[in-house]
Amino acid sequence: MAEPDFYLSDEQRELQRALREFVSKEIAPIAAECDRQERYPVDLFPRLGGLGYLGLGFPEELGGSGGSNLDYAILCEELAYGSGGIALGVYVHMALACAAIHAFASEELQKEWLPAALRGERIGAWAFAEAGAGSDAGSIATRAVADGDEYVLDGSKLFITNGPIADFLIVVASTAPEQRIKGLSLFLVERDRPGFKVATSLSKLGVRASEMAELVFESCRVPAANLVGRLHRGFLDSLATLTLGRIASSAFAIGVARAAYEATLAHAGARVQFGQPIGGFQAVRFGIADMAVQIEAARLLCHRAAIAADRGLPHSREASMAKLHATETCTRIVERALHFHGASGFMSDSPIQRYYRDCKVFELGEGSSELQRNMIARELGL
Numbered sequence: 001m002a003e004p005d006f007y008l009s010d011e012q013r014e015l016q017r018a019l020r021e022f023v024s025k026e027i028a029p030i031a032a033e034c035d036r037q038e039r040y041p042v043d044l045f046p047r048l049g050g051l052g053y054l055g056l057g058f059p060e061e062l063g064g065s066g067g068s069n070l071d072y073a074i075l076c077e078e079l080a081y082g083s084g085g086i087a088l089g090v091y092v093h094m095a096l097a098c099a100a101i102h103a104f105a106s107e108e109l110q111k112e113w114l115p116a117a118l119r120g121e122r123i124g125a126w127a128f129a130e131a132g133a134g135s136d137a138g139s140i141a142t143r144a145v146a147d148g149d150e151y152v153l154d155g156s157k158l159f160i161t162n163g164p165i166a167d168f169l170i171v172v173a174s175t176a177p178e179q180r181i182k183g184l185s186l187f188l189v190e191r192d193r194p195g196f197k198v199a200t201s202l203s204k205l206g207v208r209a210s211e212m213a214e215l216v217f218e219s220c221r222v223p224a225a226n227l228v229g230r231l232h233r234g235f236l237d238s239l240a241t242l243t244l245g246r247i248a249s250s251a252f253a254i255g256v257a258r259a260a261y262e263a264t265l266a267h268a269g270a271r272v273q274f275g276q277p278i279g280g281f282q283a284v285r286f287g288i289a290d291m292a293v294q295i296e297a298a299r300l301l302c303h304r305a306a307i308a309a310d311r312g313l314p315h316s317r318e319a320s321m322a323k324l325h326a327t328e329t330c331t332r333i334v335e336r337a338l339h340f341h342g343a344s345g346f347m348s349d350s351p352i353q354r355y356y357r358d359c360k361v362f363e364l365g366e367g368s369s370e371l372q373r374n375m376i377a378r379e380l381g382l
């Protein structure tokens with residue numbers, strides 16, 4: 001039987017092998033504790049940076065490690081296999097904060113921030129959502145008003161991953177409110193800027209190893225040079241970056257689903273009821289067979305989108321399909337995994353209950369399932 005991912009290159013297989021070793025030694029052992037304490041293991045950033053993982057997909061001259069979107073999808077799946085929360089913190093740093101700097105910031109900002117960020121010495125966050133603006137970016141109320149050679153930011157941001165630990169934020173603010181989504185710009189805000197503060201750390205149901213906060217900007221002045229990308233167009237331009245975020249989200253979902261599936265396969269072989277392993281009962285066997293098929297199908301969609309992006313082909317529809325399918329599949333698989341574990345999966349010390357709490361967020365972030373269906377329908381001409 002061929003390996004399910006026989007199309008990976010030797011280098012990608014080696015990347016996958018090395019990541020699996022790293023995750024089993026460095027992430028899996030701390031995942032439950034970080035989840036319980038709602039604490040991000042910030043020391044991981046320089047370790048991941050030192051091994052070149054944070055630099056995947058970024059050019060070597062800016063401190064990156066090169067590599068492709070497919071490499072990046074492999075990284076996301078493996079990190080999420082170890083901990084959805086830890087993976088989320090890395091993702092926001094790499095795929096949103098650093099990717100926005102790389103794609104749109106001036107050469108000076110790139111040189112100042114990217115090498116250290118890709119070494120994991122500075123942590124980034126992406127500050128988009130607000131109390132009144134989630135799916136609807138056009139409702140963003142945080143304002144950035146030009147004043148000489150500065151911009152003055154006022155407003156607040158909600159649900160910001162890495163908010164409590166970030167050294168810098170990419171803030172989406174309105175520079176032309178009447179234009180709604182066409183009047184949004186991106187700004188790099190350093191943590192120590194006067195007028196910026198972390199208002200509250202937020203506690204959540206899942207991905208608890210990632211830290212989240214509400215952020216406030218009160219007459220927070222940033223140099224005009226901190227504008228990232230085009231004035232009024234920064235957010236629209238960044239949607240291309242967010243396309244890759246959808247590929248990453250699908251890979252995260254696959255990682256969590258795979259962890260739940262593997263645990264269930266092992267459990268089904270070991271747990272004996274009515275004188276036989278429960279994996280001998282057809283209902284359980286079929287359920288686990290379905291999990292294996294669904295994970296491989298989801299991975300193929302994810303990798304197809306990544307390969308299309310690597311080849312410079314249109315990949316927006318592919319990324320939406322991958323994200324929609326993988327995230328909904330993950331939720332279904334994790335629910336079945338909990339079911340087949342019986343009461344043991346329901347206990348606080350079981351990783352299954354953590355996967356159960358972690359999986360739902362992938363359907364919400366990076367554009368909820370409904371938004372993905374809308375985008376796919378639009379691409380289909382509806």
Ligand SMILES: Cc1cc2nc3c(=O)[nH]c(=O)nc-3n(C[C@H](O)[C@H](O)[C@H](O)COP(=O)(O)OP(=O)(O)OC[C@H]3O[C@@H](n4cnc5c(N)ncnc54)[C@H](O)[C@@H]3O)c2cc1C
Nearest residue numbers: 092126127128129133134135136159160161361364368370
């Ligand atoms: C764990 C976690 C981490 C996060 N990290 C960050 C972060 O780092 N930075 C950041 O900026 N934000 C972050 N967010 C917030 C995230 O961006 C929002 O949750 C997301 O944009 C959805 O917005 P909302 O939660 O306000 O939901 P809403 O937009 O209020 O949606 C609620 C429901 O309405 C549905 N809905 C909305 N519009 C439509 C429509 N047009 N058609 C059909 N259905 C619709 C949605 O699908 C959803 O089911 C995070 C959220 C979570 C849970």
